[in-house]
Amino acid sequence: MKSELAEMAFDQKRILPDDGEAPDAVPVPHALVPHLDKTAILLDIDGTLLELMPTPREVWVPPGLSNTLNRLVERTSGALALVSGRSLNDIDLIFAPDVYRAVGGHGAEMRLSVDNEAAAAHAPPMDKELKRRLAAIAKLSPGILLEDKGYSLALHYRLAPHAEKAIFEAVSLIRADLPNAPIEVLPGKFVCEIKHSGFTKATGVRELLKHEPFRGRRPIFIGDDVTDETVFAIMPDVNGLAFSVGRRVIGVDGHFDAPSDVREFLARLLDDAR
Numbered sequence: 001m002k003s004e005l006a007e008m009a010f011d012q013k014r015i016l017p018d019d020g021e022a023p024d025a026v027p028v029p030h031a032l033v034p035h036l037d038k039t040a041i042l043l044d045i046d047g048t049l050l051e052l053m054p055t056p057r058e059v060w061v062p063p064g065l066s067n068t069l070n071r072l073v074e075r076t077s078g079a080l081a082l083v084s085g086r087s088l089n090d091i092d093l094i095f096a097p098d099v100y101r102a103v104g105g106h107g108a109e110m111r112l113s114v115d116n117e118a119a120a121a122h123a124p125p126m127d128k129e130l131k132r133r134l135a136a137i138a139k140l141s142p143g144i145l146l147e148d149k150g151y152s153l154a155l156h157y158r159l160a161p162h163a164e165k166a167i168f169e170a171v172s173l174i175r176a177d178l179p180n181a182p183i184e185v186l187p188g189k190f191v192c193e194i195k196h197s198g199f200t201k202a203t204g205v206r207e208l209l210k211h212e213p214f215r216g217r218r219p220i221f222i223g224d225d226v227t228d229e230t231v232f233a234i235m236p237d238v239n240g241l242a243f244s245v246g247r248r249v250i251g252v253d254g255h256f257d258a259p260s261d262v263r264e265f266l267a268r269l270l271d272d273a274r
């Protein structure tokens, strides 16, 4: 059995405080290591579980991660969900053959059961003409990639970073033309996503937590991006814990430097948690 000291040392190394003032290695209280039978594990994908890659299709699941996730699913009686900006379809392609409970498309889709793979959609398809106009923005520069999620459209510019300003300006012009369109712009990591308003990762997580096997459990959420901040913000309301990756976010419970640290933390949870 691991000593409490060993557990503390692990926590000190991997999870740093986020108040911006504190020294780099203040230990996260031991009580933060959860009891898995009372915990719901909610995980962002890109930049949290998986390293960021030049294009969305290039991501891959490192050895050991599937095993860790599947064991955590077992130990939490299924209370593990991926909470992603990606569509459920995309998530399943990435993690195939494994299928996880998930909130997809920034809250646009939700899968509560892995048995029938039924997914609830919380967003209608995006208007075709609007999508056509937005898609034309990709012509601004070679290297801009389009990702069509049906209910939203993402313009990726990691390979054309110089185009950022032009992309956001072009999107603003289209929005100004359609002041009543129920859409919003979601900036991400080298991506400008245009989606229906009315749902976020946080609305998805709130909904998820109403259902078995998540209901009544203490959620821990780990995420890296601006869109994850909506979930960080609701964690206190649901007695949850929030951890950021790659950057310090005020108000969260801790911070990981990189996805490899998140993966190591999750693997260690299996050994350390009661």
Ligand SMILES: O=P(O)(O)OC[C@H]1O[C@H](O[C@H]2O[C@H](CO)[C@@H](O)[C@H](O)[C@H]2O)[C@H](O)[C@@H](O)[C@@H]1O
Residues within 6 Å of the ligand: 044, 045, 046, 047, 048, 051, 052, 053, 054, 055, 056, 057, 059, 083, 084, 085, 086, 087, 147, 154, 156, 158, 188, 189, 190, 191, 225
């Ligand atoms: O909420 P997440 O699971 O973190 O998904 C956020 C977005 O991830 C993908 O784009 C990002 O990752 C790509 C692969 O590393 C990278 O090339 C891109 O620059 C990033 O923005 C995905 O394509 C989007 O649909 C997700 O919204």
Ligand SMILES: [Mg+2]
Residues within 6 Å of the ligand: 044, 045, 046, 047, 048, 223, 224, 225
């Ligand atoms: Mg992410």
